[in-house]
Each structure stands twice: as C-alpha cells, then as structure tokens.
Amino acid sequence: MVRKKPLLVVLLLILLGGTTVGALNYTAGNEDSVTRVLGYDVYRIEGSGNYIIYYPLPNGSVKVLKNGKAGGLFPTFVKVPRHEWIKELSTAEKALYAPPTPLILYITEDGKLGVKSITSSRIKLESEKTLNLKGDYQVQAKGSCPRGWIDFGGRYCLDPQWSLHFDSRAKSKTFDEWVSVMGLKIENRVAEKVDYHWLLQLSRSTYSYWTVGIDVGPFNVITVSLGNHFEGWGLDIGYEVDGPLQVRSNTWERYLNIKVEYIVAHAKVPAYDKLTRKYMDIEIVQTYPIKIHSTGRYTILESSNGQIKFTESYGSNPPRITKTPNLWTIPENVEWTRSWIGVSTWKRAIYLRQNQSKEFSSSSSLNIPLGYAAGKYLTRISPKLGKLANTISITVGFHHSSGYRSMAEYSVKIKPRKSCYAMYSVLGVNVGTSGAKTKVNVPLVFGVITDGKVPSPPCNPRTGVCVDSTNPWGREGD
Template identity: 75%
Template sequence: MGITMVSREFLLVVWLLILFGGTIVGALNYMVNNEDSVSRIFGYDVYKIEGSGNYVIYYPLPNGSVKVLKIGKAGGFFPVFVKVPRQEWIKEFSTTEKALYAPPTPLILYITKDGRLGVKSVTSSRIRLEGEFLDLKGSYNVQATGSCPNGYMDFGGRYCLASNWDFYFESRAKAKTFDEWVSVMGLKIENRVAEEIDFDWDLLLSRSTYSYWTIGIDVGPFTVLSVSKGHNFEGWALDVSYQSLGPLTVNSNTWERYLNIRVEYIVVHAKVPAYDKLTKKYVDIEIVQTYPIKIHSTGKYTIWESPTRGIYFTESRGNNPPRITTIPNIWSISKEAEWRRKWISAGSWKSAVYVRQSQSDVFSSSSSLSIPIGYAAGKYLTGVSPRLGKLASTLSLTFGFHKCMNAASMAEYSVDIKPRKGCYAMYSVLSVRVGTSGSKVSVPLVFGVITDGKSPSPPCNPRTGICINSKNHN
C-alpha cells in the first residue's frame, strides 16, 4: 500500500511538471510568435525558427571575427535561446563623438531541404526559412547531370553542398570594418554636351534612416543580390544641401562633381563548400554582406557653387563636414546597376535628372538609397580572392527611409541643363530582392551621366579601371 501511495505521489509530481513545463513552452512559443521585434528573456534573444533545413546564426564583432551564435535545424517544437554579444558594439560606439550609429543585427544563413539558400537579418523572434534567394535546383544555375560525392547533398541542380557545411562556417567567415570618405551623389557631363547647368542635391539622414544588410552571392556565372532590414540609426542627424548659385557654365570637356560623406561600414564574407557537377570540381559558394554602422559626418551644411566664388559653405555646423570633389571616392558603380536614361534634344533648358526619396511604411524604390562601397573595401576583397573582387564590384551600402515620429529622412537629386547638342541624361539603379517573397526593388544610386555617347559612359573609376557598359539599356 505504501508503494502504491508513493507511486501515486510520484505520478502526480511528474504530471504537474509536464503540465507546468508544457504551459511554459506554450507561453514561450506564443511570445516568440513576433514578426516585428525580438523577444528577450534574461539577456537571451528567443527565436522560433520555422521551415525545414539547417541554419547558422552568426554575428560580426568589432575585432574582425565572426561569432557563430547557434547551429541547428529548423522546425523544432522548442524555441531557441541565443546570446547576442551586442555589448561589443555598444562599447565601440560609447564615445563622445557626435555621429549616427546603427549596430549590426545578427544574420542567419540557411539551406532548406528542397535546396534554397538564403541569408537574412534577424530582427524578429519569428524566423521563417523560406523564399528563393538562391535556388540550388537550377533557377540560377546551368543544369548538369552526374552524382554528388559522398558526404554531399544533391538538390537536383548543378551544385551539391557539403552535408556538414555549417560546421565549416565559423573558421571560414571573416569580418572587417572600413572607415572612408565615400561619394553619395555624383554627376559627370561629357563632351561639352551642356552649355550651362543648374543643380540641387539634398540629403537628410536621421533616426528614421535604417541601415540594411546588402547581400551578394556568387555562384558560377551568376551574382544574386538581396537586402535585409537592420537597425535604425541613433544619434546626431546629417542635413546637407549642395546647390549651384544660378546657372554654371560648363567650360571643360569633362565636368564632374561628387558629394562625399565619411561612413563606417562592415564587410562580412563567408564560404559554403560545394561540388560543381558541370566542371567536376570542388568549389566554394562565396557570400558577402555589407552594412553601414556609423555616419561620422553629422550636422547641418549648406554648400554653394557659384560662377565667381567656386564652392563655399554658407552654413557649416557639425563634425566631419561633407566634401565636394571632382573624382569619385568609390570602388566602382555596381556592375549589377541598370541605367535609366532619356534623350534630351538641343535647345532651351531641360530637366535632365530628378530623383526624390522620402519616408514610407515599407522599403521601396522611392524610400531607399544606395551608395557604392569605398575603395579600401573593394581593394581588400579583391586581395582576398578574385571571386570576392568580382562581388566587390556589385555591392553597395543600402539605406531605407521609414516613417518615424519627430524625425525625417530624405534624399533629393535634381539636375537641369541647357543642352548644347542632343544628349542622354542617365542615372543608375540597383535591383535587389527584398523579403521572403523575393520581390525586386530598384534602389537608386544617384550617379548621373549626361553624354552624347561618343565616349565610354557611364564613367570608369579612375583608380580601378572598372567601367560599366550601358549600351544594352535603352
């Protein structure tokens, strides 16, 4: 009888533990069903990772390392607890400098069971492993026959992936931070196609500006670009207006102006080991991510250019004032960029290029802006490997302007000309995938070219020799 009583008490305790544990797990799963923000418990981020396949959650650190926070399989019943070392960046940012800061978000690299490879920023507790960032079955690859080596996964397309790809990740991933003056906007007039020019460039960055991860994957002959939302900037705003004071005469064969600000950004690069059934070789799928973390140029500036006084500031209040140059401070205009152009006939004054980017509820073609990565980052990636050098020529730093109370962000680029002869007015846009739906957004890179097409256009980077061919864009 004593044994029976003990057994009943034991079963009651076990039942209560199961009930209590199930209640806790249920409450946790309810809490992490959050698509807008990250739930935290005792300093840990709590995620519910949905879908199928394997993933790696990782985080770049200021010392140049990439820390793997979690390796696992999606679709588990229990939520995932992850300690994100954000304090490393908080220490880095805790200075007296008046700057705009956007600490990096964690990233998740995943490969689903049906052969979809994706990278996204982790900004919410509910993470879905879905979308078609890169379909290894063949959407972006030449089909090839043959079998995969032992230990490699076959998705039915050109590439097989190592089954234990996730365990290679930490030792092969690297991060590096760059602090450079980078051109935000620019204009080149070729062959004296304009008699006079009148322009107005404005840039306002504040806490309603978000930093986006720009992600590039190089696989075979293809480069796939995507963006994923990071943090909004905090700190001191930047307000720049650069204008011509009345019409300026174009009195040189090539006329150029570039607006530059001091930007600090991260470049993270990693590899996924693969086997190419077409070439019968072991290869690496290269992945690069860029993310602006700090804007050192802050304050309010009004810059004029007049026919008599040249370039001068009438209002200059802040840190690291913008610079106006006649040579672009960039690695290259993205090779993935498209060029929007229109024909301007000779005669009276015409609007050559007008782009206005302002705040909205979603990331769109009219609420975003990209700038090319700087020369130091391009040189670094090229030095690591030729394939990373190829990716360097496609990447940009991406910003989104989102609605926020008591803050405003915008970019405006206006150029009017009095043409001397018929010419093309062009500016560049970068087409990127956004979100799990894979929808495309054409993000402006406001680098304008006004040309008659009788010399290489758009411009070549004078330091790298990389040029863009626009002949196929009409």
C-alpha cells in the same frame, strides 16, 4: 488513494511542461521585434533545413552564436554580444550609429540558400528566398555528388559538414572612408550650362540595411535585409548652384562626399559543381553601414566661378565637394535609366526624390557605392570576392518615425549645347517579404549627361547595350 499520487504528480508535470513550452513558443512568436529573456534572444525558427546564426565583431572575427536544424519543440536561446559594438560605437563623437544585427545563413531541405538579418524573434526560413540551388537560374547538370554530399537535384552539391567550416573561414573588416553619395558627370560638352540642387537628410528615421552578395558560378544574387535604425546626431546637407554654371571642359564632374564607417563580412560555403566536376566555394559578402561620421547642418553654394562656400555649418566632419569620385566602382550590374534631350532651352535632365515609407521600396531607399579601400581589400583576397566587390553597395532606407525626417533629393537641369542623353543608375536587389521575394530597384544617384560618343558610361545610351569593361568609375584591382 496512495497509489494515485505518483500518477497525479506525472500529470501535473506534463501539464506544467506543456504550459511552459507553449508560453516560450508564444514569446518567441514576436514578428515585430526580438524578445529577450535574461539577456538571451529568443528565436522561433520555422521551416526546414540547417542554419547558422552569426555575428561580426569589431576585432574582425565572425562569431558563430548558434547552429542547428529548423523546427523543433522548443525555441532557440542565443546570447548576442551586442555590448562589444555598443562599447565601440558609443563615444563622445557627434555621429549617427547603428549597431549591426545578427545574421542567419540557412540551407533548406528543398535546396534554398538564404542570408538575412535577424530583427524579430520569429524567423521563417522559406520566406526569404535568395538562391535556389536546384537550378532556377543555372544550367542543369547530370552527374553524381561526392559520397555523402548533399544533392539538391540541380547543379551543385554541398558538403554535409558545411556549418562546421563556417567560423574558421568567415571574416569581417570595418572601413572608415570618405565615400561619394551623389555625383554628376557631363561628357563631351553636351551642355552649355548646368543648374542643380542636391539634398540629403539622415536621422533616426534612417535605417541601416545589410546588403548581401552571393556568387555562384556565372552569376551573382544581390539581396538586402533590414538592420537597425541610426541613433545620435543627424546630418542635413543642401548643395546647390548659386546661378547656372558654365560647362567649359570636355568632362565636367561634381561629387558630394560624406565620411562613413561600414562593415564588410565575407564567408564561404563548400560545394561541388557537377557541371565542371570541381570542388568550389559559394562566396558570400555582406556590407552594413554602422556609423555616419559626417553630422550637422550644411548649406553649400557653388558660385558661377566654381568657388564653394559653406553658408551654415555645425557638427563634425563636414561634407566635401570634389571633382573626382571617392568610390571603388559603380556596380557593374546596375541598370541605367535614360532619357533623350533634344537641343532646346533649359531642360530638367534628372530628378529623384527619396522619401520616408513604411516599407523598403525604390522611392524610400538609397545605395552608396563601396569605398575604394573595401573594394581593394576584397579584390586582393580572391578573384571571386573581387567580382562581388564590383556588384554590391552600401544600403540605407528611409522609414517613418515620429519627430524625425530623412530623405534624399537629386535635381539636375541643363541648357543643352547639342542633343544628348540623361542617365542615372539603379541596382536591383531582392527583398524578402511574408512568403515572397520582391525585386526593388534602388537608385545610385550618379548622373551622366552624354551624347554616347565617348567610351563611358558602360551602357551605350543609343542602343542600351552594356559593357562591363567601360565603367566610367571602375577601378582595377591592384
């Protein structure tokens, strides 16, 4: 009996150890939210390949919280410094704020590169496919990688120490700007009169999304990933015409602007291009709205003589109505939805209504163009980042939430003076789902009414052919 005691102790320890591991893995299997134990986030990272978990900080740095290999017996414990953002955002200001989520950058063993936000404890690397490095999109190239570099069998090779370079090359910056969220441009006097109403409601049912742009060689990939919902004060804007407005100028414009604070983070993954036989970097840029400074309720009327009157307002940073846009550019990779309007009486030219939904969709989301300061910042750093600045935007989603409502509505009617086209833009983004990648067309509510006989918009309404250099709202880097 004495000799059996050590064996019983060993068996008991094995049993307890197995039970502990099982309990930890069960705890980390939460797919709806992040499980926290003693101040640590608990993650179960499934799949293959290597990853980095990182977090942008208010001081402009990007902190690597964890790097490692997917899989393994034990879950991953990560200390996320959320308190730094909570301290930064929790002021006496009447604002909406959404602290950023951690991000994970991963490269799987079968050649997939992905970036996503972390909003649950269970993380599936393969299920969020952003870019296939084997070459689903790019030209195949023969040749060998530098000695020791990772060859996925496609065009690019990766530095095996890519994760070690990350924290020294990743940066972030916070911008606080007035940005245009809706706009309208009537060209060449195609309309005799115009009538419109625009609505925007932001509340706790509005979610902030990470928008990610990845530049690889000749193309960009845009994806979005769920962040946090906004907290704090709401914003409710109703902007409409008090009777039809006469269009008296060759180019007629109106823009609705609010004050937004947002993060721009950028990083590099060192690579080798077998086609060009050159070392290069895969550039990655992320944007995330963290604060809406414009709050309160506003009913804005524009009279027939062009005077703007706020009939009701309370809150902070009231919205602004301008005749020129506050933005860097309408993304050059948008698609323009167009419809033909013949000469007749009043016609509805454009109508969009973005409502709440259980999931991210074309009818429950909104893109806001990048502000001028952010676009200028990225363009000054490098041509590649400048290229990405011309393709990304700021994204919000409208989700169901008890007692709260968020939405956007955009309606434009015109009395045509001559036949014309009514156009608005949508940006296609990739949204990861359970086991698949879905493309969603998210609207940027900037309408153009045109006959196509002037240099803009970038897409010829008669042919549908798009030319990047003629973007009506584009800015050159300086």
